[in-house]
Amino acid sequence: MIAYENLFELNKPFHDEFKTQFDNFLQNGWYIMGKMLSQFEQEFAAWNTSKQCIGVANGLDALTLSLKAFDFEPGSEVIVPSNTYIATILSILNNGLVPVLVEPDIQTYNIDHALIEQHITPKTKALMIVHLYGKCCDMDAVMAIKRKYNLVLIEDCAQAHGATYKGKKAGTFGEFSAFSFYPTKNLGALGDGGAVLTDDTGLAQKIAMLRNYGSQKKYYNEYVGANSRLDEVQAAFLSVKLRYLDEINAHKQKLAALYLENLKSDYILPVTDTDYNDVYHIFNVRHPKRNELKQYLFDNGIDTEIHYPVAPNQQQALKNIFANKQFPIAEEIHRTTLSLPCSRWHTQEQVSYVIEKLNAF
Ligand SMILES: *Cc1c(COP(=O)(O)O)cnc(C)c1O
Numbered sequence: 555m556i557a558y559e560n561l562f563e564l565n566k567p568f569h570d571e572f573k574t575q576f577d578n579f580l581q582n583g584w585y586i587m588g589k590m591l592s593q594f595e596q597e598f599a600a601w602n603t604s605k606q607c608i609g610v611a612n613g614l615d616a617l618t619l620s621l622k623a624f625d626f627e628p629g630s631e632v633i634v635p636s637n638t639y640i641a642t643i644l645s646i647l648n649n650g651l652v653p654v655l656v657e658p659d660i661q662t663y664n665i666d667h668a669l670i671e672q673h674i675t676p677k678t679k680a681l682m683i684v685h686l687y688g689k690c691c692d693m694d695a696v697m698a699i700k701r702k703y704n705l706v707l708i709e710d711c712a713q714a715h716g717a718t719y720k721g722k723k724a725g726t727f728g729e730f731s732a733f734s735f736y737p738t739k740n741l742g743a744l745g746d747g748g749a750v751l752t753d754d755t756g757l758a759q760k761i762a763m764l765r766n767y768g769s770q771k772k773y774y775n776e777y778v779g780a781n782s783r784l785d786e787v788q789a790a791f792l793s794v795k796l797r798y799l800d801e802i803n804a805h806k807q808k809l810a811a812l813y814l815e816n817l818k819s820d821y822i823l824p825v826t827d828t829d830y831n832d833v834y835h836i837f838n839v840r841h842p843k844r845n846e847l848k849q850y851l852f853d854n855g856i857d858t859e860i861h862y863p864v865a866p867n868q869q870q871a872l873k874n875i876f877a878n879k880q881f882p883i884a885e886e887i888h889r890t891t892l893s894l895p896c897s898r899w900h901t902q903e904q905v906s907y908v909i910e911k912l913n914a915f
Contacts, residue, residue, distance in 0.1 A: 613734025
């Protein structure tokens with residue numbers, strides 16, 4: 555069976571270095587907000603060509619605290635793509651704000667910038683865009699709208715570590731960008747983790763306080779903060795893996811290129827463009843008989859995933875909020891998309907076998 559993902563195989567090449575780092579961590583005897591966290595924060599900021607990095611507990615908190623830093627009036631509106639992972643929308647709701655869903659482009663699966671302006675009202679305060687599956691949004695278009703309406707921009711980079719648009723890294727366009735280090739992400743920890751990037755020193759300081767009970771000086775609290783710190787031990791492991799992130803991305807890109815070059819035309823493939831360097835957190839194809847295809851691949855020893863089976867507006871938790879609205883493009887993507895094996899540990903031979911079976915379907 556070719557698994558869709560296997561975290562043991564994914565991390566095995568790093569075990570020796572993890573063990574050394576873990577020994578260092580034990581020797582330090584410091585578990586929360588120590589020098590291993592500071593070091594990872596500096597390394598991750600530098601890797602992204604960003605000025606500041608603040609480690610937090612997970613990707614959802616990175617998004618939630620980024621919005622919280624602006625103290626928007628309750629009921630303010632935030633624009634967000636209708637086909638994102640639910641976390642992006644939850645971060646808006648958790649701040650007492652209103653998510654305004656905008657449909658994606660059916661080719662890039664990222665927010666359709668041509669539809670954004672018609673959703674902007676006097677209550678719109680921020681754009682929360684998502685670089686889905688590891689492809690950057692059209693940032694020239696997004697930045698033009700941001701400037702025209704003077705909106706805050708927060709980038710959800712949970713799937714886009716290292717993706718670029720016209721050579722500029724995802725996560726360096728907005729006031730804030732939010733990263734997740736969930737184990738399966740391109741840069742994954744051995745547990746939960748996340749980070750916020752920003753170039754603004756004042757905003758960085760505010761996030762650093764919000765993640766730590768709104769406090770800078772111990773036992774003096776300036777904001778209604780949270781406990782959302784990136785554990786020292788996870789930062790220690792992430793520093794090891796960060797050194798291999800370019801290699802991890804390059805391997806996924808090589809497998810993606812095999813799919814793109816060899817799959818028959820029945821499948822709707824991810825679009826490519828020289829302005830975009832995609833990191834293929836997820837390599838998806840679309841097919842009208844997606845469920846049948848998934849079963850067929852499974853019967854042939856190939857496991858796949860669906861990102862995602864249910865559109866956010868149809869989730870039990872959110873149904874009431876979006877009851878009177880329709881999102882046919884998001885629903886079409888959710889109905890037809892299938893994610894293929896494309897991990898750091900998959901071999902070209904395995905992917906060639908997947909291609910052979912796909913072409914015989
Ligand atoms: C994974 C993910 C998140 C949430 O990250 P967690 O670390 O699991 O909280 C947010 N947005 C997107 C697009 C994601 O893929």
